[in-house]
Amino acid sequence: xxxxxxxxxxxxxxxxxxxxxxxxxxxxxxxxxxxxxxxxxxxxxxxxxxxxxxxxxxxxxxxxxxxxxxxxxxxxxxxxxxxxxxxxxxxxxxxxxxxxxxxxxxxxxxxxxxxxxxxxxxxxxxxxxxxxxxxxxxxxxxxxxxxxxxxxxxxxxxxxxxxxxxx
Amino acid sequence: xxxxxxxxxxxxxxxxxxxxxxxxxxxxxxxxxxxxxxxxxxxxxxxxxxxxxxxxxxxxxxxxxxxxxxxxxxxxxxxxxxxxxxxxxxxxxxxxxxxxxxxxxxxxxxxxxxxxxxxxxxxxxxxxxxxxxxxxxxxxxxxxxxxxxxxxxxxxxxxxxxxxxxxxxxxxxxxxxxxxxxxxxxxxxxxxxxxxxxxxxxxxxxxxxxxxxxxxxxxxxxxxxxxxxxxxxxxxxxxxxxxxxxxxxxxxxxxxxxxxxxxxxxxxxxxxxxxxxxxxxxxxxxxxxxxxxxxxxxxxxxxxxxxxxxxxxxxxxxxxxxxxxxxxxxxxxxxxxxxxxxxxxxxxxxxxxxxxxxxxxxxxxxxxxxxxxxxxxxxxxxxxxxxxxxxxxxxxxxxxxxxxxxxxxxxxxxxxxxxxxxxxxxxxxxxxxxxxxxxxxxxxxxxxxxxxxxxxxxxxxxxxxxxxxxxxxxxxxxxxxxx
Numbered sequence: 001x002x003x004x005x006x007x008x009x010x011x012x013x014x015x016x017x018x019x020x021x022x023x024x025x026x027x028x029x030x031x032x033x034x035x036x037x038x039x040x041x042x043x044x045x046x047x048x049x050x051x052x053x054x055x056x057x058x059x060x061x062x063x064x065x066x067x068x069x070x071x072x073x074x075x076x077x078x079x080x081x082x083x084x085x086x087x088x089x090x091x092x093x094x095x096x097x098x099x100x101x102x103x104x105x106x107x108x109x110x111x112x113x114x115x116x117x118x119x120x121x122x123x124x125x126x127x128x129x130x131x132x133x134x135x136x137x138x139x140x141x142x143x144x145x146x147x148x149x150x151x152x153x154x155x156x157x158x159x160x161x162x163x164x165x166x167x
Numbered sequence: 168x169x170x171x172x173x174x175x176x177x178x179x180x181x182x183x184x185x186x187x188x189x190x191x192x193x194x195x196x197x198x199x200x201x202x203x204x205x206x207x208x209x210x211x212x213x214x215x216x217x218x219x220x221x222x223x224x225x226x227x228x229x230x231x232x233x234x235x236x237x238x239x240x241x242x243x244x245x246x247x248x249x250x251x252x253x254x255x256x257x258x259x260x261x262x263x264x265x266x267x268x269x270x271x272x273x274x275x276x277x278x279x280x281x282x283x284x285x286x287x288x289x290x291x292x293x294x295x296x297x298x299x300x301x302x303x304x305x306x307x308x309x310x311x312x313x314x315x316x317x318x319x320x321x322x323x324x325x326x327x328x329x330x331x332x333x334x335x336x337x338x339x340x341x342x343x344x345x346x347x348x349x350x351x352x353x354x355x356x357x358x359x360x361x362x363x364x365x366x367x368x369x370x371x372x373x374x375x376x377x378x379x380x381x382x383x384x385x386x387x388x389x390x391x392x393x394x395x396x397x398x399x400x401x402x403x404x405x406x407x408x409x410x411x412x413x414x415x416x417x418x419x420x421x422x423x424x425x426x427x428x429x430x431x432x433x434x435x436x437x438x439x440x441x442x443x444x445x446x447x448x449x450x451x452x453x454x455x456x457x458x459x460x461x462x463x464x465x466x467x468x469x470x471x472x473x474x475x476x477x478x479x480x481x482x483x484x485x486x487x488x489x490x491x492x493x494x495x496x497x498x499x500x501x502x503x504x505x506x507x508x509x510x511x512x513x514x515x516x517x518x519x520x521x522x523x524x525x526x527x528x529x530x531x532x533x534x535x536x537x538x539x540x541x542x543x544x545x546x547x548x549x550x551x552x553x554x555x556x557x558x559x560x561x562x563x564x565x566x567x568x569x570x571x572x573x574x575x576x577x578x579x580x581x582x583x584x585x586x587x588x589x590x591x592x593x594x595x596x597x598x599x600x601x602x603x604x605x606x607x608x609x610x611x612x613x614x615x616x617x618x619x620x621x622x623x624x625x626x627x628x629x630x631x632x633x634x635x636x637x638x639x640x641x642x643x644x645x646x647x648x649x650x
Contacts, residue, residue: 010492
């Protein structure tokens, strides 16, 4: 083998090696799975613009369609406290709220207990249950002593945070 | 103000197949280049070798499609590439040993171990449907892990090779039980820490900005320290001892997020190492060889000298920026070029450019492990995946640091590259476990709840109320149907 072939093979192999490394990193870059951060202000701006473009305003004299009332709330939103703005989608499983890292919603809040409260679905309703917390869970102004059904829009207070079920 | 919305995850199996093709091309072309350089022709068995490697890797890929469709797409190709590079380098050193009429035949054995390792990984993926099953065996794992570590001390079973007593001899093959022991102990550490981390993370006194633990919570770390010192004293192996203590401290940090544990661990280890270097000559020799490798007395010492280290450094220097090319260097001049010093051999023939690529591959592997740990929903899986990723990265650091004279040389193996059956088997099992955990980490929640899907829990009915998903309290119900 000539010296040139050897050099070409040597450098060609290094190129192949780095090609693989860069391909793997390229997959990683595309593969940053998990959660997507959506800026609310941007989305709201889009929403105010888009109806004007897509849907014509309802004809005068005819009332717009009555929004269909959905029975089930679809998300749990933190409306006040350090995590304000956090949204959890509601599925069929219960949501555990507290300071322990194992909770679904982890509060970094000295006023909440490690396993503070649980929000769970039963018989088509969502219920809130206090798990023996030190400072209590409040539904509106009432302290939760037993599993209580929650209506969308009612405020649930856990430590320094306020949560709300929304459609 | 921002909201967090779940992102749609693609399984990524076709991406994996594409990367796998590149990785196999790397391994097979390295093998061909070695043959070309040494004999002037392609190796006679290149097609058999290529077909075997392709068959095994694609087989594992198909097992993933079948049993873990959402597993991470980068882990398997990275590992196949590393294993292929290691095989080619061992084959190359074999040829050099044969030319010098020294004992050879490492490549065939390593090929056998690779095949066995990949089959074992497939078996783990098929049999273990949910990694949370392992949590049931937390304390069994402790007993088994400790037994595996002390196994080489059993008279008649353990053998002493080069002063270290970490091998057992079974049916003519020597085997390092500690390699399997590190996985088993990681199961125990993960299970133990997930239950007890709240106690260990409790606030103690605060000194110099460090949140120290309470003195009475120091028990477990002192126990792990004493055990690793016992390994150092009784089996006279610095590497194994360092690995176990490092694993424990690393997982303790993962579990508690307290820097103070790392500080305490480092202080204990440095203290122990200094003490050991005073008391035991074999540890002291390592320190001398590290600090003064170019002294004649150290270089020419029969045992524990710096000859190997210095020859490895000259090999790396000979490689330079772009290396000598496959089969063009003289890595066989370094003792144990196929196992302890395979990094120096690769550095000589692929140069700094190639060695950095290999290190980036390890970085990618460790990152995928840690990303899996972040993504998975249960605490046990988080700690276990984090621990496994840490072990791979830690071994790399200790080996490459030793070869490049950053830290004293210890007898650890480079995962997937170095010659050694037990290490290869253990690391393939680690890969299978990481793939299994990453499957449940990346699987969308909707499919997790779907009945009949892999890793399904019993869907609780409305009477009992649904169990909190992903809870990892001590009372967690682990309900995995036998498949």
